[in-house]
Amino acid sequence: MYLNGKPTETLDKLLARLPQLTKELLDGFELNASPITLEGIDDLYSHFDRDQMFLVQDGVLYLSKNGQNLVSFDEGDLIGILQAFNMPGPVLRTDEFVELIPIDRERFLRHVYADKRLQHYWSHLLVCQNALLVNYLADMFRDQVRPTAGFQNIAAGETIIRQGDIADHVYTIISGEADVYVDGQKVGDIGEEEVFGAMAVFTGEPRSATVIARTPCTIMAVPQKDFILLIEAQPQAAVNLIENLARRIITLNQQLIDKTDA
Missing domain, CATH: 2.60.120.10 (Jelly Rolls)
Incomplete structure (x- = not known):
């Protein structure tokens, strides 16, 4: 045998x-x-x-x-x-x-x-x-393990990810709120249960934005390799991520329209 x-x-x-x-x-x-x-x-x-x-x-x-x-x-x-x-x-x-x-x-x-x-x-x-x-x-199935997520407490005003940095984690806000900045200009915000930092993980490019905690936050950080395993093992996680990205794109489009009108 x-x-x-x-x-x-x-x-x-x-x-x-x-x-x-x-x-x-x-x-x-x-x-x-x-x-x-x-x-x-x-x-x-x-x-x-x-x-x-x-x-x-x-x-x-x-x-x-x-x-x-x-x-x-x-x-x-x-x-x-x-x-x-x-x-x-x-x-x-x-x-x-x-x-x-x-x-x-x-x-x-x-x-x-x-x-x-x-x-x-x-x-x-x-x-x-x-x-x-x-x-x-x-x-x-030894590689198909539960992602090793780390939880962090972030003070208001503290930077969670920085534009231009190498992407090695994907984040989810468990509690609190954060602001998103590109080239020093605020372009959006992130609320509870939203996933962020995933695009750079998928593309392999540096972070495209800076995320700063607006309020005290608890975040979950999932290493890049484990996040990809999570997406493969749990398709619903991918659906949630796509929904979050779609909402952000709509918000950014509306901001662009408002700025153009102004």
Whole structure:
């Protein structure tokens, strides 16, 4: 059995246990069925009863979901343990040649439960497989973490971001109000729950404006890399940001119109 991607030390240790546990479980169990050969099947259990287990003799079978191969089973792997419960989930498939030895699940379980030592190995195998998949899932999503937001208390008159600085955070005002200046001229204001400082993060350009707290403020600062993860993971955050930007554009347009009329 092996997994897509580069395995961690924890996964390597768990993977190394499985062949030995399978070997112990099959010790003394007569494999009396003739091997079967298959090639290019989309779902193993659309061809066989779900009470059937298999030992992979040659070739590779994939645990697959939505066309993506998640786990690969090769020679010596015992498969079909979970399929008896008839729950929706990934399928076992292959595009290649594979040779399997059928194992009657009921006869195999009688063999296991007749010996306390084998019962221990069986429990160990199930726990090991569960730990393997949980750790694999954690590794796959290790970068999709909750953004590490920092909260800051800002005094009235204090500068939050400065025009021309490098953008490394996106900010949200939790409480309080702030003013926006471009080249020393006030061009807008920011209220509670508004996001600001995002445009420079997206464009990679220096800050286009200075933001100064008008009142004492509590702000949330999200690092650039975490903000991008947040947008990817929570599309509603992107919608809120776009709404804020749209309101500011309307305000700036109106200010420009008023100045032109004056």
